[in-house]
Amino acid sequence: xxxxxxxxxxxxxxxxxxxxxxxxxxxxxxxxxxxxxxxxxxxxxxxxxxxxxxxxxxxxxxxxxxxxxxxxxxxxxxxxxxxxxxxxxxxxxxxxxxxxxxxxxxxxxxxxxxxxxxxxxxxxxxxxxxxxxxxxxxxxxxxxxxxxxxxxxxxxxxxxxxxxxxxxxxxxxxxxxxxxxxxxxxxxxxxxxxxxxxxxxxxxxxxxxxxxxxxxxxxxxxxxxxxxxxxxxxxxxxxxxxxxxxxxxxxxxxxxxxxxxxxxxxxxxxxxxxxxxxxxxxxxxxxxxxxxxxxxxxxxxxxxxxxxxxxxxxxxxxxxxxxxxxxxxxxxxxxxxxxxxxxxxxxxxxxxxxxxxxxxxxxxxxxxxxxxxxxxxxxxxxxxxxxxxxxxxxxxxxxxxxxxxxxxxxxxxxxxxxxxxxxxxxxxxxxxxxxxxxxxxxxxxxxxxxxxxxxxxxxxxxxxxxxxxxxxxxxxxxxxxxx
Amino acid sequence: xxxxxxxxxxxxxxxxxxxxxxxxxxxxxxxxxxxxxxxxxxxxxxxxxxxxxxxxxxxxxxxxxxxxxxxxxxxxxxxxxxxxxxxxxxxxxxxxxxxxxxxxxxxxxxxxxxxxxxxxxxxxxxxxxxxxxxxxx
Numbered sequence: 001x002x003x004x005x006x007x008x009x010x011x012x013x014x015x016x017x018x019x020x021x022x023x024x025x026x027x028x029x030x031x032x033x034x035x036x037x038x039x040x041x042x043x044x045x046x047x048x049x050x051x052x053x054x055x056x057x058x059x060x061x062x063x064x065x066x067x068x069x070x071x072x073x074x075x076x077x078x079x080x081x082x083x084x085x086x087x088x089x090x091x092x093x094x095x096x097x098x099x100x101x102x103x104x105x106x107x108x109x110x111x112x113x114x115x116x117x118x119x120x121x122x123x124x125x126x127x128x129x130x131x132x133x134x135x136x137x138x139x140x141x142x143x144x145x146x147x148x149x150x151x152x153x154x155x156x157x158x159x160x161x162x163x164x165x166x167x168x169x170x171x172x173x174x175x176x177x178x179x180x181x182x183x184x185x186x187x188x189x190x191x192x193x194x195x196x197x198x199x200x201x202x203x204x205x206x207x208x209x210x211x212x213x214x215x216x217x218x219x220x221x222x223x224x225x226x227x228x229x230x231x232x233x234x235x236x237x238x239x240x241x242x243x244x245x246x247x248x249x250x251x252x253x254x255x256x257x258x259x260x261x262x263x264x265x266x267x268x269x270x271x272x273x274x275x276x277x278x279x280x281x282x283x284x285x286x287x288x289x290x291x292x293x294x295x296x297x298x299x300x301x302x303x304x305x306x307x308x309x310x311x312x313x314x315x316x317x318x319x320x321x322x323x324x325x326x327x328x329x330x331x332x333x334x335x336x337x338x339x340x341x342x343x344x345x346x347x348x349x350x351x352x353x354x355x356x357x358x359x360x361x362x363x364x365x366x367x368x369x370x371x372x373x374x375x376x377x378x379x380x381x382x383x384x385x386x387x388x389x390x391x392x393x394x395x396x397x398x399x400x401x402x403x404x405x406x407x408x409x410x411x412x413x414x415x416x417x418x419x420x421x422x423x424x425x426x427x428x429x430x431x432x433x434x435x436x437x438x439x440x441x442x443x444x445x446x447x448x449x450x451x452x453x454x455x456x457x458x459x460x461x462x463x464x465x466x467x468x469x470x471x472x473x474x475x476x477x478x479x480x481x482x483x
Numbered sequence: 484x485x486x487x488x489x490x491x492x493x494x495x496x497x498x499x500x501x502x503x504x505x506x507x508x509x510x511x512x513x514x515x516x517x518x519x520x521x522x523x524x525x526x527x528x529x530x531x532x533x534x535x536x537x538x539x540x541x542x543x544x545x546x547x548x549x550x551x552x553x554x555x556x557x558x559x560x561x562x563x564x565x566x567x568x569x570x571x572x573x574x575x576x577x578x579x580x581x582x583x584x585x586x587x588x589x590x591x592x593x594x595x596x597x598x599x600x601x602x603x604x605x606x607x608x609x610x611x612x613x614x615x616x617x618x619x620x
Contacts, residue, residue, distance in 0.1 A: 044497045071497040073601035073617045097597040097619045134524075134594040192562060203594040204620055242561055245596040245619075249554055252600065256547060269546070269600035413495040414620070441592040443525065483594075 002051050004042040007031065013466035014399075016062075017051060024267065025054040030062040032400065032466045037067045037458055040411050044071035046078070052267045053081050058088020058275070060348060061341040064400050066355050067462035068409030068454060072096075074270030077354030077410075080403045082339065083276065085347045089264070090281045091273035092255065092288070094351040096332035097248040099288055100295030101239030102173075102356075103331070103378040103406075104303055105389065106323035107225065108310070110232045112212040112478065114317050119210070122313045123436040123479040126208050126234075129309035130302050132483035133440040134203045137196035140301070147195055147294075148183045154293035155328075158300035163199075165325075168300060170367050172328040173357060176296045178335075182286025187250050190287075194243030194294060199301035203440060203483035205448055206238040208306060209380070211387055211475035221373040221391055221472045225326045233475055234310060234323055235387060236302050237380055238483075239332065244291035251284040276349055285334065285349075292333055299328055326389070327376035331356045331406035339401050350401055358392035358404035358469055377404045377469050379460060382453035383437075383482075384430055387475040388460045395467035404469045408456035417452040418443050436479040445482055488610055491519035500595070500618045507611035509545055510572035513552050513579065516616060517570060520553055523618065525592030526566045528585050534565060538581040546603045548579055549614070553598040564588050595620055 002022070007015040010030070015038070017029035029050045033041060041047065046069045053075050054063045060082055069078030074093035083089050115122070131138040142150065150157040155169040155176025169176045201208065211233045216222045227233070240247075255272035258264075258280040264273065274280035303325065311321045335350045335357065350357075359366065359375040366375050374391035381387045385408065396402050412420075423442025426449050430437050439445040463469045489511050494501035502519045506512040521528075538555055542548035559565050569584030601617040 046497075073499060073599040073619060077498055093599075134591050189558065193558075204596075246558075249597050253547070253551070256543060256600070268602055270602075272600070410497050413497050414500060415493050415495055441525075443592050447593075 002047040004038060013462050017047065022051055025051060027054050027059050028062050029054055029065060031065040032462055032468065033067040034458065034462050034465070037454065037462055040454055041069055046071050046076045049074065049076040050079055052271060053079055053094060055267060056081060056083060056089055056091060056271065056273060057264055058083040060084045060346060061401065064403060066405040067459045068405040068407050070410045072353065074268050075353050078405065079353055080355045080401055081351045082341065082348035082401055083351070085349065086277040087275050088349065089273035090276050090285055090334055090349055091271055091351060092248045092251045092284060093270040093272065094353055095288060095334045096353045097245045098239035098332055099244035099248060099291035100330045101332045102295060102299065102329050103380055104236045104299045104328040105326040105378050106234045106303060106307065107227050107326050108232050108323050109228065109320045110314055110318040111230050112232055113230065115232060115314050118313055118317060119436050119479050122210060122310065123438050123481060125309040125313045126306055127438040127481045129305045130201050130208055130481065131199065132201035132203065132481065138199040140198045142195045142198055144191065147191060150198065150297045151183050151186070151290035151293050152181050153177055154296035155300040158297045163301045163304035168303060168325040171325045172296060173330055174365065176300065177293045178289040180286060181289035181293050183290050185283040185287040186247060186290050190243050190246035190250065193246050194241070197241040197243065198298055199305065200241060201238045201302060201483045202241055203444060206483045208481040209235045209477050210479035211235055211477050213473050214386065214476040215474045217471035217473060224369055224373055225376060225389065225472065226324055227326065227389065227473050234306050235378070235380060236299055236306060238299060238302065240291040240295035241298065243294050247287045247291045251287065254280060288334055292330065296328070327378060329356045329378055352403055354406050355403050356406050357402055358396045358400070359402045360392045360394045360397045379405060379456065380407050381456040381477070382408045382450045383448065383477060383480050384433060384435060384450040385456050388456065389472040389475065390460065390464070390469040391472055393467060393470055396469060399466070400468045405459050405463050408453035408459055410452055411454045412452040414447045417447045417449055421446040421449045421451070435477050438480070439482040448482065489515055491515045493523065494615060496617060499620050502616045502618070504616065505608060505610050505613040509574060509612060512605065512612045512614065513549055513572055514570040516549060516553060517556055517567070520556065520595065520618065521566050523593065524595055525590065526588055527590035528566045528568050529587045529589045531586065533584060533586050536583045538583065540579045540581070541577060545605050546600065549605065550598045550600060550603070552579055552581065557595060557598065560588065593620065
């Protein structure tokens with residue numbers, strides 16, 4: 001069992017679990033957190049899971065742990081691990097079932113003050129426009145050909161179908177699609193689940209939130225992103241729905257055999273993996289990329305539906321009711337990237353699970369307008385609390401594989417949350433704070449209560465204190481639609 | 484209070500759901516796991532228009548058999564809106580034969596994305612077999 005006393009302090013917000021802590025560790029674990037957040041992190045199995053991740057064959061550098069980390073299954077939520085091509089491994093469990101679960105932020109010039117009285121209508125309009133809830137399908141029913149196109153083209157497929165603009169796609173991580181998606185490696189069952197769910201939010205912790213830009217910390221970056229103090233934004237959090245869940249399920253099952261074939265020893269079966277250059281590894285990588293593109297397309301369709309609902313509800317209240325895209329980032333993904341690791345430029349597969357990419361200024365893959373400020377990093381809060389817009393830094397490239405936190409991070413178990421929090425009361429409490437709520441299920445709402453999460457401001461202070469991100473703006477919620 | 488010979492209960496997990504299951508033998512353990520999973524999902528099954536389904540599932544080992552069985556139920560719940568409350572399960576060699584009775588889902592409050600292998604181990608106990616399953620939600 002890994003203990004907090006095993007951690008070595010590297011700086012005010014950096015800690016290390018050295019390889020000496022467990023004999024099967026191949027690399028150290030580096031954790032970004034304040035001393036106070038560390039107490040919460042030590043309360044569950046997060047650190048044990050990070051040490052397990054450090055045993056993956058071909059892992060290089062350090063396994064990184066973000067301050068919003070919490071216990072997951074196999075790999076911690078809030079973990080990052082790079083494995084080197086060609087023979088390092090790829091692990092579906094280190095990417096997660098909801099492949100390319102991510103966050104999109106849209107911003108407007110509509111001032112909250114002029115739209116305040118329409119928030120009830122706006123919450124209802126977004127709820128009606130964006131299908132949500134357990135297992136729910138949407139208005140789109142893709143045939144096999146359309147599904148394949150969405151999996152190959154991602155956000156661009158949605159744009160061509162009339163859902164969005166070129167600017168939306170350009171302001172999406174990787175331009176809204178990963179090359180190398182291989183639809184032939186996607187099971188019939190995954191296709192069956194994916195066809196009716198395009199353009200749907202789902203349930204659980206997925207949401208659409210209307211937020212006000214509460215405070216700007218970096219005027220220039222906020223100006224470039226089109227974020228103005230007092231104006232409304234819309235944040236969308238969802239992923240690849242049953243399509244991605246099924247792909248991960250399929251390959252976790254297939255890889256149970258692959259680890260035997262390649263003689264891979266692991267401390268947890270959920271971490272099963274296969275070499276990146278093996279037929280099994282390449283098949284999963286191709287299917288995972290197809291799911292990633294499905295998720296980019298899904299958020300693009302939802303953004304378009306939200307944009308229409310926003311404009312229709314607020315037309316006449318403000319001169320410009322357009323929502324422009326700020327950015328869209330993934331927080332469950334395996335990406336092929338190049339990083340300087342242990343003094344050498346290496347081509348690696350970066351597994352980010354509950355962690356976002358956070359590239360610093362100058363990176364060619366960013367939209368031209370963002371190259372001087374760094375990549376936007378979107379950090380959603382937890383209904384009643386703030387969300388944050390940050391940017392990646394030079395230090396995120398050198399210390400965290402260009403990665404950052406993805407949210408507040410849970411601290412209370414779902415069981416405890418639903419036993420101690422009443423969904424109806426929580427809704428009244430949020431409404432009392434001026435936050436309009438639409439929720440598919442009251443028990444589901446209770447599980448996602450703000451007090452079940454860490455303090456998002458403390459999480460953001462930890463990543464900015466460590467220098468792996470810089471604050472741009474804080475957003476305050478005024479309406480929440482939960483699946 | 485005496486613990487029943489078979490049963491299930493939710494266990495703490497920060498982000499997802501955990502279920503502890505115990506039973507005298509493997510088919511009973513699988514049935515308890517399925518009942519527990521539907522409970523976690525807040526599923527209510529219609530008493531009208533009952534339906535029956537037969538499944539045959541094979542696997543490399545009993546943990547994989549358990550995961551595969553639960554995954555099959557999740558898939559049917561999502562794709563056909565069906566859940567089950569009647570189970571007749573038996574093992575033939577390493578295969579599970581399942582005769583299921585159920586109906587349309589009239590209420591389902593929460594979504595399970597997947598059944599994980601996280602530290603999954605079916606072990607012997609005084610009451611027969613026991614295990615803990617983590618579900619991704």
